[in-house]
Amino acid sequence: MTASLRWLLVALVAVAVAAPPTVLRLWPASGSGLSAAQVADRVRAAEKLGWSGEVHTVGSLKVPGTAGFANLSSLAGGTSDLRVWWRSATSWRVDRTRSSGESDLARDDDRVVRWTYESRRAVTTSYSPVRLPDESDLLPPTLAARALSGARDDELTRLAPQRIAGHSAVGLRLVPDQAGTTISHVDLWADEASGLPLRVAVYAAGSRVPVLTTQASSVHLGAPSASTTRFDFPSGVKVHTSYAIDDAAGANAFAPFTMPSSLAGMKRRGDPADFGAVGIYGRGLTDVLVIPLRHQVAHELYDQLAQSPAATTTRSRTEARLTLRLGPLSVALVFDRTGHFLLAGTVTPQKLLTAVPELREGVGVERR
Incomplete structure (x- = not known):
């Protein structure tokens, strides 16, 4: 190895040790022969x-x-x-x-x-x-x-x-x-x-x-x-205990509904042991979430979404419905005799609406 090459290697090592992370990120990534x-x-x-x-x-x-x-x-x-x-x-x-x-x-x-x-x-x-x-x-x-x-x-x-x-x-x-x-x-x-x-x-x-x-x-x-x-509570922190992480978890545990095994051609995902009143359907990042809502929450959400110029609302003797697309997210609120349901997912509004009659036919009501 020549003296000039040795000094070049020393310089490279010195840069690697002293260089900030931003410099290291500029170095080229190596290739890989792995398949997708x-x-x-x-x-x-x-x-x-x-x-x-x-x-x-x-x-x-x-x-x-x-x-x-x-x-x-x-x-x-x-x-x-x-x-x-x-x-x-x-x-x-x-x-x-x-x-x-x-x-x-x-x-x-x-x-x-x-x-x-x-x-x-x-x-x-x-x-x-x-x-x-x-x-x-x-x-x-x-x-x-x-x-x-x-x-x-x-x-x-x-x-x-x-x-x-x-x-x-x-x-x-x-x-x-x-x-x-x-x-x-x-x-x-x-x-x-x-x-x-x-x-x-x-x-x-x-x-x-x-x-x-x-x-x-x-x-x-x-x-x-x-x-x-491990989270250790600092002195003076007010600690509260909640019955559920969020509204979806609470609805899944306590709402008196059972969800169908599939909707709009998408299978229900998750561990059957965790199945409750909330349904998640699809695979990957293409999925639909179905949540039963309490009366007050449903109407609050309806009033907010209805203000959007893109919202579409329909009413009949047995059902009220609002649909809206927010970027890749499609939302539907359905009010009928069974209950109030929010459907939201990374599918088109047309596909989401095909789930509504299937939900109406497949949802069950439990007495608790």
């Missing part, structure tokens, strides 16, 4: 990995901003900076920082705690797999796992690699082959060595920019210590 299916398999296998780091999310989804959907509305329709400690799917903590303040969400097995720093108020409740999306669902690994759930190999293609958060990341595109979907494609990049997703971008049909992006800005592979995910 093999990348997807690595991503699925990475669901069990522990990690910690920082994540930035940007969303432009318009979600109804009523009280029951306030957190989801701000998550899907704005920007968030998240600090993450992820030991497993049942042990994690996500701190969310916005201009309006900081909130923490932590899970320890069957217990979930949400703490709002400014109000010094904490709410603890039992975990429910049937619920509205929260901060943990917008992390690159969890969103990628959701997107690839049920994906077929013929829906997947490779993308050029990128360097993200200092890691060489392999790229994958998912184009869902599902009738009536409003999702054009999902692009994701995962750490080449571990398969941990580092960036996910979701595109709506007809849009050149993503409606939702989540990307890690720093990542440390390996499970953090238990002390980092």
Whole structure:
């Protein structure tokens, strides 16, 4: 080895040690001979990995901003900076920082705690797999796992690699082959060595920019210590116990309804042991959520959505109905003799409306 070459290697090592993360991210990502299916398999296998780091999310989804959907509305329709400690799917903590303040969400097995720093108020409740999306669902690994759930190999293609958060990341595109979907494609990049997703971008049909992006800005592979995910209440914090995580979880547990096994050609998803009065149908990011609503909540939501110029309302002797499309999200509110139901999903309004008569025929009423 010549002296000049040795000095070049020394300089490169020095840059690697001293360079800030922004410099390292500019270095080119390495290639990969993996097929699209093999990348997807690595991503699925990475669901069990522990990690910690920082994540930035940007969303432009318009979600109804009523009280029951306030957190989801701000998550899907704005920007968030998240600090993450992820030991497993049942042990994690996500701190969310916005201009309006900081909130923490932590899970320890069957217990979930949400703490709002400014109000010094904490709410603890039992975990429910049937619920509205929260901060943990917008992390690159969890969103990628959701997107690839049920994906077929013929829906997947490779993308050029990128360097993200200092890691060489392999790229994958998912184009869902599902009738009536409003999702054009999902692009994701995962750490080449571990398969941990580092960036996910979701595109709506007809849009050149993503409606939702989540990307890690720093990542440390390996499970953090238990002390980092455990939430210890600071002195002076007001602790409240709630019967449910959110309105969807509460309706699933307590509303007196049973849902059909399929709607609009989409099968009900989830563990049958968790099935209650809320139904989730579809696969991947193309799905429909059906929630029975209390009378007051239903009419509050109806009055808000009816103000939109794009809302369509119909009434008959036996039914009142409102339909609305908000970007890739279609919404239908149905009032009839059975009850008040919200249907929302990443499908066209036409497909969503085909679920209404099937819901009316298939929903059951339980006496509790």
